[in-house]
Amino acid sequence: MPDHLDEVHYDAVVVGTDLASSILAAALSKAGKKVLHLDENEYYGGDSASLALEEVVRWANDRQNTASTSGARDLSRYLRRQRRKFTSVSYAFPRYSHSLDSPGSSSPLVLPSELQRASRQYSISLSPTLLPSTGPLIDTLIKSGVSRYGGFRLLEGVSVYTGDGVIKRVPSSKEDVFKDKEMSLLDKRKLMKFLMFATGDFESKPEVQGNEDTPLLSFLQNTFSLSSDVSFAIAFAIAHCTSPQDATLPALQRMRHYLRSSGRYGNSPFLIGHYGGPGEIAQGFCRVTAVRGGTYILGRRFRSLKRNTTSEGAPAHGAFSIELEDIPDTLHADVLITTRDYLPPDMLDGADDNSPSNRSPAAGKKLLARGIAVIDHPIQYAAVIPPTPDADQSSPSSEESTKTPQPLDTTLVVFPPGCLGDTRPLFESSVTALITGEGAFSCPRGQYVVYLCATIPSASEETLPTLNPESLLKPYLDTLVALPRPDSSSSSAPSPPLFQMFYLQRLDEPAATTLTPTESSNPHPSIHVISPDPSFTSPLTETSDWAATEAERVFRNIMRPEGAGTELANEEDEPLDFWPPLEEEEGGSEDVEEW
Amino acid sequence: MADANDASGSADKHVQVKLVLLGEAAVGKSSVVMRFVNNEFQANKEPTIGAAFLTQKCRLEDRVLRYEIWDTAGQERFHSLAPMYYRNAQAAVVVYDVTKAASLEKAKSWVKELQRQANPNIVIALAGNKVDLVTPAPAAETSFAESEDEPDDATATPGEISASAGSHGPESLRQVPKDEAQAYATEAGLLFFETSAKTGEGVVEIFTEIAKKIPIEYILSSTRGAAGRNGAGGARGTAAGGDVNLDGAGKKAGDACNC
Ligand SMILES: Cc1cc2nc3c(=O)[nH]c(=O)nc-3n(C[C@H](O)[C@H](O)[C@H](O)COP(=O)(O)OP(=O)(O)OC[C@H]3O[C@@H](n4cnc5c(N)ncnc54)[C@H](O)[C@@H]3O)c2cc1C
Numbered sequence: 001m002p003d004h005l006d007e008v009h010y011d012a013v014v015v016g017t018d019l020a021s022s023i024l025a026a027a028l029s030k031a032g033k034k035v036l037h038l039d040e041n042e043y044y045g046g047d048s049a050s051l052a053l054e055e056v057v058r059w060a061n062d063r064q065n066t067a068s069t070s071g072a073r074d075l076s077r078y079l080r081r082q083r084r085k086f087t088s089v090s091y092a093f094p095r096y097s098h099s100l101d102s103p104g105s106s107s108p109l110v111l112p113s114e115l116q117r118a119s120r121q122y123s124i125s126l127s128p129t130l131l132p133s134t135g136p137l138i139d140t141l142i143k144s145g146v147s148r149y150g151g152f153r154l155l156e157g158v159s160v161y162t163g164d165g166v167i168k169r170v171p172s173s174k175e176d177v178f179k180d181k182e183m184s185l186l187d188k189r190k191l192m193k194f195l196m197f198a199t200g201d202f203e204s205k206p207e208v209q210g211n212e213d214t215p216l217l218s219f220l221q222n223t224f225s226l227s228s229d230v231s232f233a234i235a236f237a238i239a240h241c242t243s244p245q246d247a248t249l250p251a252l253q254r255m256r257h258y259l260r261s262s263g264r265y266g267n268s269p270f271l272i273g274h275y276g277g278p279g280e281i282a283q284g285f286c287r288v289t290a291v292r293g294g295t296y297i298l299g300r301r302f303r304s305l306k307r308n309t310t311s312e313g314a315p316a317h318g319a320f321s322i323e324l325e326d327i328p329d330t331l332h333a334d335v336l337i338t339t340r341d342y343l344p345p346d347m348l349d350g351a352d353d354n355s356p357s358n359r360s361p362a363a364g365k366k367l368l369a370r371g372i373a374v375i376d377h378p379i380q381y382a383a384v385i386p387p388t389p390d391a392d393q394s395s396p397s398s399e400e401s402t403k404t405p406q407p408l409d410t411t412l413v414v415f416p417p418g419c420l421g422d423t424r425p426l427f428e429s430s431v432t433a434l435i436t437g438e439g440a441f442s443c444p445r446g447q448y449v450v451y452l453c454a455t456i457p458s459a460s461e462e463t464l465p466t467l468n469p470e471s472l473l474k475p476y477l478d479t480l481v482a483l484p485r486p487d488s489s490s491s492s493a494p495s496p497p498l499f500q501m502f503y504l505q506r507l508d509e510p511a512a513t514t515l516t517p518t519e520s521s522n523p524h525p526s527i528h529v530i531s532p533d534p535s536f537t538s539p540l541t542e543t544s545d546w547a548a549t550e551a552e553r554v555f556r557n558i559m560r561p562e563g564a565g566t567e568l569a570n571e572e573d574e575p576l577d578f579w580p581p582l583e584e585e586e587g588g589s590e591d592v593e594e595w
Numbered sequence: 596m597a598d599a600n601d602a603s604g605s606a607d608k609h610v611q612v613k614l615v616l617l618g619e620a621a622v623g624k625s626s627v628v629m630r631f632v633n634n635e636f637q638a639n640k641e642p643t644i645g646a647a648f649l650t651q652k653c654r655l656e657d658r659v660l661r662y663e664i665w666d667t668a669g670q671e672r673f674h675s676l677a678p679m680y681y682r683n684a685q686a687a688v689v690v691y692d693v694t695k696a697a698s699l700e701k702a703k704s705w706v707k708e709l710q711r712q713a714n715p716n717i718v719i720a721l722a723g724n725k726v727d728l729v730t731p732a733p734a735a736e737t738s739f740a741e742s743e744d745e746p747d748d749a750t751a752t753p754g755e756i757s758a759s760a761g762s763h764g765p766e767s768l769r770q771v772p773k774d775e776a777q778a779y780a781t782e783a784g785l786l787f788f789e790t791s792a793k794t795g796e797g798v799v800e801i802f803t804e805i806a807k808k809i810p811i812e813y814i815l816s817s818t819r820g821a822a823g824r825n826g827a828g829g830a831r832g833t834a835a836g837g838d839v840n841l842d843g844a845g846k847k848a849g850d851a852c853n854c
């Protein structure tokens with residue numbers, strides 16, 4: 001029996017439950033708007049979802065072009081676009097390869113039964129990100145009250161791969177620099193001088209003037225006389241640059257943000273969300289929306305998404321009408337908020353759209369190569385510093401030699417460009433490996449999820465077919481798992497991953513379907529396009545804050561008292577809070593019942 | 596927060612327990628919780644929006660349990676309940692309406708869903724609610740309602756239903772026999788009570804029995820200050836030392852802001 005809705009008219013329909021859309025839905029609900037929130041997927045989170053292992057495999061199968069061409073006609077618009085956004089998707093279960101068909105076979109792989117049983121113990125993120133401990137998302141989490149729905153963990157360490165199987169812990173504070181035993185006193189002094197500079201207001205300093213666009217690497221080496229090793233560590237593991245060409249000013253600003261974030265929750269600028277991070281946080285925002293009366297319908301395809309055209313203004317039943325499979329009622333909304341994944345081509349024209357290709361066409365076309373692997377041993381490396389070195393232990397050498405350091409649960413390893421000796425142009429990107437364990441609630445005890453990511457700048461259409469994410473990233477995974485472990489007993493060959501997947505993700509619409517909005521005319525003032533993928537420099541550290549920034553931008557456009565998109569405008573003249581003050585309403589009683 | 600109490604030893608263990616509510620619309624999920632938390636009842640309660648996150652402490656022998664009660668907020672209506680809802684839940688109350696047979700079937704499907712999605716150690720209680728509608732009026736006055744200083748609650752809502760029910764005899768409204776539900780609960784390993792949010796019958800009992808069944812020592816030993824979070828696999832926590840509380844208020848925040 002089909003489900004009926006009590007209500008068919010909504011102030012706003014939000015299509016897509018990615019983090020940015022979910023934040024926006026929650027903000028609109030808290031501002032008193034009646035929200036309908038839809039997602040064609042059966043899971044929350046869209047491109048930032050956290051998925052169980054079984055869902056990951058289904059996700060990959062849906063995005064592989066192995067399905068018969070006759071089936072392509074039946075694909076929804078969303079899925080067709082997903083298939084253009086996520087390409088070269090491949091996955092395998094190397095540990096179980098003997099018991100399965102070869103990965104190249106046409107029939108989609110099934111999970112080995114052992115992994116099938118444990119499927120729900122994995123929360124694998126499609127958008128693995130580090131959350132800076134100060135900034136838009138953390139503010140939004142606290143102000144909206146969503147922080148209490150989720151759990152967070154401090155990133156325990158950042159290391160750089162310096163070549164030849166050597167990995168080095170990157171200091172996360174000035175104290176760490178002082179304690180470093182390998183750096184010369186002179187290098188330490190230079191580094192401290194730079195760190196002082198980078199935490200201050202450098203915009204107007206003579207060092208920066210005229211160097212704004214200089215590559216950060218040369219800036220560090222020329223202006224601060226830092227050694228090449230130290231410069232690489234700073235650029236790729238502290239400022240989170242992805243290319244040797246990344247410009248000085250934005251990199252310095254990022255770095256200052258992270259340096260100042262350190263200390264808020266501990267000795268690291270970054271947090272990682274439990275259960276895969278953004279996908280779980282998105283669910284928290286959706287819960288806020290639901291609590292405020294929002295309606296959720298997931299897993300239904302659109303039968304239609306139309307803008308009603310009547311001659312005089314918005315009709316009584318809303319400007320947009322939506323028909324979903326299995327839902328008999330036609331739903332109406334005054335404002336439509338969506339990602340480009342869902343928007344019919346004829347509606348894109350004139351929408352309020354902040355997508356990368358719109359902001360600056362040249363900045364678009366970024367491509368990420370991503371890899372996900374599940375391994376069942378920690379990545380331990382010789383040069384590891386114990387998680388919490390005793391502050392007043394001035395002679396730690398004796399201690400370190402007597403006890404094996406505890407494996408870190410949640411760490412980041414950065415491979416600077418070219419560090420594996422490959423000099424092909426596509427490899428001119430750093431590769432990050434984010435490792436999360438059971439402490440991040442992302443996998444069963446004793447296992448780790450490794451997320452590899454490389455940003456491929458300005459990939460032209462022609463290189464796409466030859467770009468193989470697996471051959472690009474696999475060497476990094478192999479290097480990582482082959483790192484010498486401190487306990488020499490386990491020097492045997494590393495066991496293959498339980499699961500691995502590689503794919504390409506493009507951060508903007510393919511040229512063929514990108515319609516250029518006409519700036520002058522604005523025929524659809526009440527369509528707002530959320531862009532969950534900024535043309536960011538550091539996908540790892542900037543994506544989550546971007547979601548909050550983008551949500552607030554669209555929120556203000558929708559609520560602004562005059563101009564386009566006035567349907568839901570705030571009546572009052574005073575500036576509107578993105579989040580109203582938290583009320584006690586969700587508090588309830590605190591009485592102790594005695595019995 | 597568990598960490599605030601670790602130092603005080605076993606005398607006053609204070610354990611946070613996440614409890615989720617499930618059941619068909621209008622069976623009385625929110626009403627049962629309102630009876631438990633505020634000891635009040637509203638005759639014509641709106642479908643739930645708003646208060647969807649309630650906390651209630653309860654003392655059990657030597658320790659205090661702090662229930663963090665999550666109401667569905669309607670997300671379950673189109674089968675769109677987020678996995679986050681089930682995560683770390685140590686207890687669930689699945690509610691049906693004794694006057695609606697279909698609501699028991701729905702409850703059974705929620706139990707299945709919990710067994711599939713939730714922590715394998717979750718304590719599940721089945722509540723056959725609105726039992727006042729099928730009970731002769733005098734019996735509905737339970738000791739719980741009388742002992743409170745708001746007797747109005749039970750009497751101020753005489754209820755058209757009770758009146759009309761009278762003509763047929765209240766038992767005729769019953770669509771789910773108690774022994775049928777009891778048999779199902781036993782088979783599925785659930786706690787079972789018939790309840791009335793209106794009179795209070797069975798409500799406190801259900802939360803007390805859950806409290807007794809929850810492996811508190813296990814929660815305490817496996818969550819070092821991590822607000823009772825327990826992983827999908829159940830046996831989590833050794834690596835939980837690095838968890839942070841974003842609101843930053845640390846230990847003393849626990850009682851003030853329900854975080
Ligand atoms: C196997 C295959 C068959 C195709 N057949 C057609 C076709 O018959 N007609 C056509 O216009 N384009 C067809 N295309 C082209 C292609 O799908 C669209 O140009 C492209 O998807 C536009 O996508 P969009 O997401 O921007 O817009 P969409 O919103 O996806 O579509 C734009 C317009 O093209 C139509 N369309 C899109 N994809 C198909 C499809 N697979 N079958 C039928 N209509 C489609 C839509 O109904 C709409 O009117 C086909 C592609 C493939 C792979």
Ligand SMILES: Nc1nc2c(ncn2[C@@H]2O[C@H](COP(=O)(O)OP(=O)(O)OP(=O)(O)O)[C@@H](O)[C@H]2O)c(=O)[nH]1
Pocket residue numbers: 618619620621622623624625626627637638639640641642643644669724725726727728790791792793794
């Ligand atoms: N007679 C009687 N009525 C009850 C009882 N419990 C709830 N009700 C009534 O049943 C209706 C629905 O109760 P709610 O508590 O809102 O039910 P719910 O399950 O939370 O409903 P949703 O939030 O819509 O899913 C309200 O009118 C209540 O007053 C009960 O024990 N006895």
Ligand SMILES: [Mg+2]
Pocket residue numbers: 624625626642643666
């Ligand atoms: Mg309710």
